[in-house]
Amino acid sequence: MIYFTLISAFLVLVFFIQEFIPVLEWAYHSRMLLVHAAFFCAAVTVPYPLMLALAFFTGFVWEARYHLPIYSAEGYTGSPQPELPFGFTIFLFGLLGSFIQGVRPVFRRGRWELPVFMIGVCTLVGIVIEYLVISFHRGGFIWTAELWFMILMTSLFSMLAAPFILLLFSKLAKWTGYKIRMEGITKKYSFYGNTF
Amino acid sequence: MSRINIAFLVAFVGALVWIFLLSPNSLDRIQRGALSTFRPTIEASTELEEAIENFGDQKYTKTDLRKMLTDAELQRDKLQLEVLKLDELLEENNALRSALNYVKNAPLKLVPAQVIARKPSTWYNTLIIDKGALDKIETDSPVIVPVGDYAGLVGKVSEVRNDNTAVIILLTDEMCQVSARIEGTADQGIIAGQRGSLKIQPNLSLPLEFAPELKDAFQAQPDLLLKYLPKIAASTKDRNIISSGAGDLFPENLLLGKVIDFKLGAIDAEAIVKPAVDFSKLKNVFVVLPEKSKEELEKEGKQESSSDSEVPQVSNSSVETTQVSSRE
Numbered sequence: 255m256i257y258f259t260l261i262s263a264f265l266v267l268v269f270f271i272q273e274f275i276p277v278l279e280w281a282y283h284s285r286m287l288l289v290h291a292a293f294f295c296a297a298v299t300v301p302y303p304l305m306l307a308l309a310f311f312t313g314f315v316w317e318a319r320y321h322l323p324i325y326s327a328e329g330y331t332g333s334p335q336p337e338l339p340f341g342f343t344i345f346l347f348g349l350l351g352s353f354i355q356g357v358r359p360v361f362r363r364g365r366w367e368l369p370v371f372m373i374g375v376c377t378l379v380g381i382v383i384e385y386l387v388i389s390f391h392r393g394g395f396i397w398t399a400e401l402w403f404m405i406l407m408t409s410l411f412s413m414l415a416a417p418f419i420l421l422l423f424s425k426l427a428k429w430t431g432y433k434i435r436m437e438g439i440t441k442k443y444s445f446y447g448n449t450f
Numbered sequence: 451m452s453r454i455n456i457a458f459l460v461a462f463v464g465a466l467v468w469i470f471l472l473s474p475n476s477l478d479r480i481q482r483g484a485l486s487t488f489r490p491t492i493e494a495s496t497e498l499e500e501a502i503e504n505f506g507d508q509k510y511t512k513t514d515l516r517k518m519l520t521d522a523e524l525q526r527d528k529l530q531l532e533v534l535k536l537d538e539l540l541e542e543n544n545a546l547r548s549a550l551n552y553v554k555n556a557p558l559k560l561v562p563a564q565v566i567a568r569k570p571s572t573w574y575n576t577l578i579i580d581k582g583a584l585d586k587i588e589t590d591s592p593v594i595v596p597v598g599d600y601a602g603l604v605g606k607v608s609e610v611r612n613d614n615t616a617v618i619i620l621l622t623d624e625m626c627q628v629s630a631r632i633e634g635t636a637d638q639g640i641i642a643g644q645r646g647s648l649k650i651q652p653n654l655s656l657p658l659e660f661a662p663e664l665k666d667a668f669q670a671q672p673d674l675l676l677k678y679l680p681k682i683a684a685s686t687k688d689r690n691i692i693s694s695g696a697g698d699l700f701p702e703n704l705l706l707g708k709v710i711d712f713k714l715g716a717i718d719a720e721a722i723v724k725p726a727v728d729f730s731k732l733k734n735v736f737v738v739l740p741e742k743s744k745e746e747l748e749k750e751g752k753q754e755s756s757s758d759s760e761v762p763q764v765s766n767s768s769v770e771t772t773q774v775s776s777r778e
Contacts, residue, residue: 273491303458318484341469
């Protein structure tokens with residue numbers, strides 16, 4: 255419980271840090287989505303129910319801060335509905351968090367490669383889903399090299415932050431006595447033997 | 451799946467449905483609260499960004515600053531005199547217009563604002579400014595900056611978040627569409643950003659001599675596209691694109707960009723336009739206030755409707771009296 259409280263507090267802190275992360279012009283205006291990376295890292299370290307709670311909390315704060323009610327042209331004719339409804343990020347975090355729970359056993363064995371890669375993939379999938387929904391509302395799909403660069407680099411930068419966040423979470427877990435890894439299995443599956 | 455997992459999943463879905471069903475007023479309150487919480491951080495991050503951008507710039511001495519202040523005051527006095535002269539000209543112009551039964555021109559009511567956050571969204575080209583409902587800023591108010599001798603269009607107010615915060619959607623966004631024409635011609639169209647080029651083109655000089663076929667892939671999409679032009683307009687390259695004023699949302703003659711190329715379609719032409727405003731360096735902008743606020747317009751609308759509703763009553767009564775009189 256202490257560990258869960260601490261990572262929740264860390265996620266709040268990450269929202270404030272996110273404000274200081276600039277958009278990188280030289281990288282096709284991509285940015286590091288630190289909140290996404292932190293959530294996916296947290297999702298891989300906690301059980302499913304707690305992941306859902308974190309998905310709701312993180313998604314809600316993200317929407318409260320970043321959601322823009324931009325209406326598609328058709329929206330004006332009937333009852334106006336924003337292209338991305340408020341709460342869509344909560345849904346995405348819940349969905350992608352469930353996917354990332356799939357690599358939790360690997361993480362618990364002490365292997366970080368696949369979870370880190372999956373954090374990048376989940377960030378990418380989340381951004382692409384948002385783009386698809388926007389495109390659906392606007393009635394046509396446009397794919398350009400520039401767009402792909404932006405999506406890929408955003409995912410890559412978020413993925414690069416993942417090992418550092420996972421390291422921090424491991425330290426927090428050790429400090430609070432929360433068992434992330436299954437020590438018994440570690441020896442059996444570790445590439446380096448009993449180095450864990 | 452264990453029972454506790456299913457219970458949490460059901461609770462999660464229920465909470466999600468509840469969020470989706472929240473009323474716009476509740477969402478507005480939530481977002482206002484969040485923005486108020488994050489506002490100091492947003493401002494601090496902008497200050498930090500500016501400090502990093504200006505790092506190593508020449509520091510001014512007190513004497514330099516005093517001289518700059520004197521120059522600025524002189525400039526202000528000169529501009530004030532010019533504005534007085536322009537007001538006289540406007541009055542004269544309006545007098546002539548009324549003589550010809552034309553619609554009168556009105557000076558733009560501007561509210562200066564400072565940009566406090568750039569591109570806060572992944573998918574929308576937006577800015578956040580430090581002015582809001584307190585300064586009578588309304589949704590869809592145009593936002594401009596001076597560009598040479600012109601007023602350049604930045605975008606429009608997408609949302610007034612609270613008393614001192616508003617979100618601006620930039621001209622480079624697909625959702626900010628402006629009725630425009632080619633300066634010096636009557637060719638009109640609709641200008642907007644392109645979804646494929648959601649962001650401003652990065653200033654890259656990639657050494658791709660070894661693979662020239664990749665150059666197109668690295669070439670960013672043009673920022674603005676002026677659609678629905680007549681084919682005959684294709685001979686007007688390097689012309690300025692200005693707002694046409696059609697639709698009454700944007701005042702006319704705001705500079706939007708310059709034509710750099712044309713694409714001919716089956717029945718019409720499209721102009722590729724380089725924006726006039728450098729969106730990456732915006733610090734101060736001006737919001738154009740409407741001549742009449744929405745409240746005033748609503749009041750006028752109500753008065754008109756009430757006067758309209760009175761007219762048939764009068765006519766009915768007059769009909770009734772005539773009927774009565776005829777019976778008599």
